[in-house]
Amino acid sequence: METPTLAELFHTLGTGTLLELLLIVALAGLLIVSAQKLLPWLADQLHGKQRLYLLAIVPLLRLGILVAAFLLVVPRVVEPSLQNMVALFGTVGLALGFAMKDYASSLIAGIVAVGEMPYRNGDWIEVNGIYGEVTHIGMRTVEIVTPDDSRVSIPHLRMWTDPIFNANCGRPQLQCVADFYLHPAHDALAAKAVLQDVALTSPYLHFDDPIMVTVHEKPWGTHYRLKAYPIDARQQFRFISDLTVRGKAALTRLGVRFAVAPVVAEK
Structure with a gap:
């Protein structure tokens, strides 16, 4: 034949x-x-x-x-x-x-991305240090908008080699973290309870998801991480700002001093 x-x-x-x-x-x-x-x-x-x-x-x-x-x-x-x-x-x-090896590879990766859904429109992802909301999934690239309102196009080819961090993976909520660094001389139980109350009274809080306060002792102080979920993923930065501002005010009223990072002397 x-x-x-x-x-x-x-x-x-x-x-x-x-x-x-x-x-x-x-x-x-x-x-x-x-x-x-x-x-x-x-x-x-x-x-x-x-x-x-x-x-x-x-x-x-x-x-x-x-x-x-x-x-x-x-x-x-x-x-x-x-x-x-x-x-x-x-x-x-x-x-x-x-x-067109790279272009064809990106097209194939785009078809795989549509099927496997490592990211979807509305997801908040981080690829190679770039974090933002997925707004468009094309055949060759995924388009995300960063918190600074920059529009970035990332080839699907990245999914073959780079890890993809997906903060919400199709859910409307994602976990937000507010960090607090306190002087080690304080009542840790009282500080933890105050931070939990700060999260509970936030207007952005999604009540169906858990609130968690983790405590890590460092040589220079105590590191608190207040973890909670906003109602909508798009509210994450307002939510973190609200937790940080009100958490700092509540800790100040408690009489807690904040840690100061040690200054390393130049040789």
């Missing part, structure tokens, strides 16, 4: 076929753009898990539209036989492997 040449794989495209192809591509593009605009807008009208579930549908829906468009386009361009498909995909795969 002879292997067909690349030119023999394709149909001669008439005017009617070209119009069909343009219609398929235009319709697929319109559906993708509509989904990427409409669903995030609807998600912003919701809260909690409903918002995150709706955001997570966007990349899945886009992938489904692309696959459907591809399945409609290929039979109109190529004679859909097993021999032709093997020859076409082998040629395209070989070209991509040599000419």
Whole structure:
């Protein structure tokens, strides 16, 4: 059985076929753009898990539209036989492997990311020291917005080599930590109780999740970590600021002194 040449794989495209192809591509593009605009807008009208579930549908829906468009386009361009498909995909795969290795790897990683969901729209992730909220999952990159409102595009290729830290993993809440450094001469039980009360009285607190105060003794003082969950992950920085400001005021009223880091003398 002879292997067909690349030119023999394709149909001669008439005017009617070209119009069909343009219609398929235009319709697929319109559906993708509509989904990427409409669903995030609807998600912003919701809260909690409903918002995150709706955001997570966007990349899945886009992938489904692309696959459907591809399945409609290929039979109109190529004679859909097993021999032709093997020859076409082998040629395209070989070209991509040599000419666009990193780009193709990012595309494959993007498909894996849509399936395995190491991050979803609305998740707060950290990749290679960059932390922010996932706002868009493209075919090649994931787009996040940092706390400083910087928009960063990270290739999916990173998931092959770098650890991905996901703070909420599809949940509307994530754990926040406020740190306090106190002089070692104080009543630790009273300080711990005060910090727990500070968390309980925060307007941002999600009451269904636990509050925890951990205590670590250091050579220069005592390190307290107040851990709690806000109602919505987008409130995390306001929540941490609220815990820090009111926690510091409550500890000051308790008469606790704060630790001072020792100054290392220069040699």
